[in-house]
Amino acid sequence: MTSTWYDAVVVGAGFGGLATALELTQRGARVALCETLNYPGGCASTFRRHGYSFEAGATLFSGLAEEQLFGRWVRQLGLDVTVDWLDPLVELRTPGMRLGVYRERQRLMDQLHAFPGAPADALRGFFTLQQQVAQALWPLFDDPTLLPPLDLRALLRHTSRATRYLPLVRWMGRPLGAVLERFGLLGFTPLRTYLDALCQITVQCGATEAEAPFALAAMDYYWRGTGHVRGGIGRLASALAGAVETGGGEVLFANRVKSLEPVPGGWKVTSRQGELHARHVVANMLPQGLVRLLGLPPERVPSYLRTLAGRVEEGWGAVMLYLVVRAPGEASPSAHHLELVQNEQAPFVEGNHLFASLSGEADTGRAPPGHRTLTVSTHVPLRSLMARSEEEQARLVSTIQERMRQGLRRLAPEWMENVQHEMTASPRTFERFTQREAGAVGGVPRRAGLHHYRTLGPREVQRGLWLVGDSVFPGQSTLATALGGVRTAACIARAARIQSPSKRTPAALASDTNRSTLST
Known part of the structure; x- marks a missing residue:
């Protein structure tokens, strides 16, 4: 590898890094994307072990409709990605309740109204407010130009x-709990259970403590281009990595970045495959990982990173089960997602609340014919886990995994009758799969507080050094991290005065193979 200067080096090929690199290459920048693993996607990846393919995390993905970010990329770039529109998208099961989340919103509301003693007027009022909030906030995800940084045109659109x-x-x-109290719904168990389960996987905390606008908007998640990528979400990640290369970027897998060092004119990136130099570096990682790459003593860590790292540590690690099962005879051929709650009155963590993603018959190559792969996840508080010795951590994780098996046998017995293969994962294992420090998932829990609105756009940690991912605005989901990458790329292009290819001279385009637009 030569010491050629790049407009940007992106560290980490999660969806935040993929989106940053893709947007920059489309704007005509010279970009290198470095990834420690030999496949892209980070927490939203599909990995292969023992001849089977598993989703790294159990989840659903939004933004796949034609008019949304991923859908537009698939269509405009001709990506080989097929989306299956599941119905229902999710089935919530408890010992006393089953609730299907279908593509038609009204079906959820009808099920809630059908429960004995359902407060019909209160539910209508609550969902009216919820739709108003969702209709205000989701267009920001559909059109990235409405997200910071804002130009005059975007400001005028917001004014209107x-x-x-x-x-x-x-x-x-x-908190969302205050909204529920306002409508007299705190004691309506079916809605509370649904919201607690939804909030735990979207805004990363219980419903009563979640920041209300975030949680109300997250309730629309299932109806905003949410679907199943056939073959696993890794298919989309790989397609985006290929689009970066097609656009002229370099994608360097199995290339762990070891350190970042400011130098005159930009940054030196020391990686497994050699040194790279760039005017800008974009770190698609947790703040803890960026601190490690900078090699700073504690007293020199920027306060912004220190605060953000503390908020991540208030969140969660992932405890996982990866299963291969023989599909029951009555099983639908489509992919499927289950949320299982063993006790609605207990915290939705540590095996009490499970999210399970099951592959479908069309996901060829992930399991033998007639079999399915299951990725099953639950949360464990990071700080509680990190405060224990390694031996104590191992005992806790083992206890949680047994509780997960019990929950599956109790609430999804049809999928546990013929388990052919099992692989377990602790947060430490999840860290190896995804390169996430401490196996942390979900970024920053969005508990109620005005601090969430203080940094609403891309931010330079140091001059020419940017952070993207689920710990920074606009949020936790795969779509949100990608949107954050798109807006970060816009900031870099503006700062570097990078022109789109259509606006650059033929001579400038011809020189791209030999030099960067910011060569020294």
Whole structure:
């Protein structure tokens, strides 16, 4: 590897890094994307072990509709990606309840209204507010130019939408529990269970403590281009990595970045395959990982990174089961997702709440014919886990995994009758699969507080050094991290005065193979 200067080096090929690299290459920048693993996707990847393919994490993915970010990329770039539109998308099961989340929103509301003693007027009022909030916030995800940084045109568009934002103002900095109390719904168990389960996997905390506007918007997640990528989400990640290369970027797998060092004119990136130099570096990782790459003593760590790292540590690690099962005879051929809650009154963590993603018959190559792969996940508090010795951690994880098996046998017995293969994963194992420090998942829990609104756009940690991913705005989901990457790329292009290929001279385009637009 030569010491050629790049406009940007992106560290980490999760969806935040993939989106940053793709957007920059489409704008005509010279980009290198470095990834420690030999496959892309990070937490949202598909990996292969023992002849089977598993999703790294159990989840669903949004933004796949034609008018949304991933859908637009698939269509415009001709990516070999097929989306299956599941119905139902998720089935929530408890010992006393089953609730299907279908593609038609009204079906969920009808099921809630059908429970004995359901407060019909309160439910209608709550969902009216929820739709107002979702209709105000989701267009920001559908059109990335509405997210910071904002130019004059975007500001004018926001001004014209001001009345849509009014329902948010009252609830900013307040928990969703206050909204439920306002409508008299705190004691309505079916809704509370649904919201606790949904919030735990979207905003990463219980419903009563979640920041209300975030949680209300997250309730629309299932109806905003959410689907199943056939073959696993890794198919989309690989397709985006291929699009980066087609656009002129370099994608360097199995290339662990060892350190970052500021140098005159930019940054030196020391990697397994050699040194790279860039005017800008984009770190698609947790703040803890960036601190490690910078090699700074504690007293020199920027306060922003120190605060953000502390908030991540208030979140969760992942405890996993990866199963291969013989599909029951009555099973639908499509992929499927289950949320299982063993006790609605207990915290939705440590095996009490499970999310399970099951492959479908069309996911060829992931398991033998007639079999399915299951990725099953639950949360464990990071700080509680990290405070224990390694031996104590191992005992706790083993206890949680047995509780997960019990939950599966109790609430999804049809999928546990013929288990052919099992692989377990602790947060430490998840760290190896994804390169996430401490096996952390989900970024920063969005508990109620106005601090969530203080940094609403890409931010340089140091001059020319940027952080993307689920710990920074706009949030936790795969779509949100990708949008953050798109907006970070816009900031870098603006700062570096990178022109899109259509606006550059033929001579400048011809020189791209020999030098960067920011060569020294």
